[in-house]
Amino acid sequence: MRLIDQTVLPAPGSDPAATDPLVAASQALVQAAARSLIDPQARALASSVEWWPGPDRASGTPGLQTPVAVLGQGPTVLLLHGFDSSFLEFRRLAPLLASDHRLVIPDLHGFGFSPRPVSDDYDPEAVLRHLDGLLPRLGPGVGVIGASMGGAVAVALARRHPETIGRLLLLAPAGLTGRPMPVPPLLDALGVRFLARPGVRRGLCRSAFADPEAAVGPAELEIASVHLPTPGWADALRRFARSGGFAGCGAPLPAQPLAVLWGKDDRILRPPQKRAALALLGNRVEELAACGHLPHLDQPATVAAAWRNGSLADQGS
Secondary structure, three states: OOOOOOOOOOOOOOOHHHOOHHHHHHHHHHHHHHHHOOOHHHHHHHHOEEEEEOOOOOOOOOOOEEEEEEEOOOOEEEEEOOOOOOHHHHOOOHHHHOOOOEEEEEOOOOOOOOOOOOOOOOOHHHHHHHHHHHHHHOOOOEEEEEEOHHHHHHHHHHHHOOOOEEEEEEEOOOOOOOOOOOOOOOHHHHHHHHHOOHHHHHHHHHHOOOOHHHHOOHHHHHHHHOOOOOOOHHHHHHHHHHHOOOOOOOOOOOOOOEEEEEEOOOOOOOHHHHHHHHHHHHHHEEEEOOOOOOHHHHOHHHHHHHHHHHHHHHHHO
């Protein structure tokens, strides 16, 4: 795994002396990614990150600043990444939509480069509370694109905010069916240690693409692990696993217009999981040939066209 330059630099417009150490560490990693990642689209997306105040904590103390990539102009679209990923997941889709949309791409609470205080909760409700705090900045009629676990997050968020969220596009959504399966103590820590191994991450990254021989090289492997040095990565992931994560989030489906793209070559979600989700979603699903678990990486132009076609349908309805 290639190591990027992680020299600490202050965030633009910030006072380094006043910055929380966890925020400073996260900012340094994002700035290093913007300078040093192999993938130029990933570097550009990292360069667009702003640091937005997080929601107040349960104790009443102010939340820490969190990374949000913001780019483009036009109707606002909120993009939500998957499990143990980051905003960089949308590096190929963002340039295709930013010409006529304002894209807001946060790192979900406890994931990506987000600061992870030990005192915070790391479970589905904490993820949703963080997004609850971001939505007032986005205005009404927000579109949402959610990938993998981000699809379950999008559905749950849409039910909570029917007056704010306009429509949804889910990309191989995970967590819509089933029930939470909390990982027992000790096994949670072992699972996180296993997930941190370079060979395991390489295998998962390759499994996510329809044609890993053609699609996965040093740039993709680098991005798959670039957020792991974020302080608290292992502990937050362990606690999220112990919570059971997102499961059974699909029913009832939200009232907003909803479309789904799913790769026929998805090797991440097991067939029973996919069958259950397809039964829930019905004719909202379009399956894509030569596409794996990440349509926004395997076929970003198809995803962008699907979003724009949905916009045209909304205007004609």
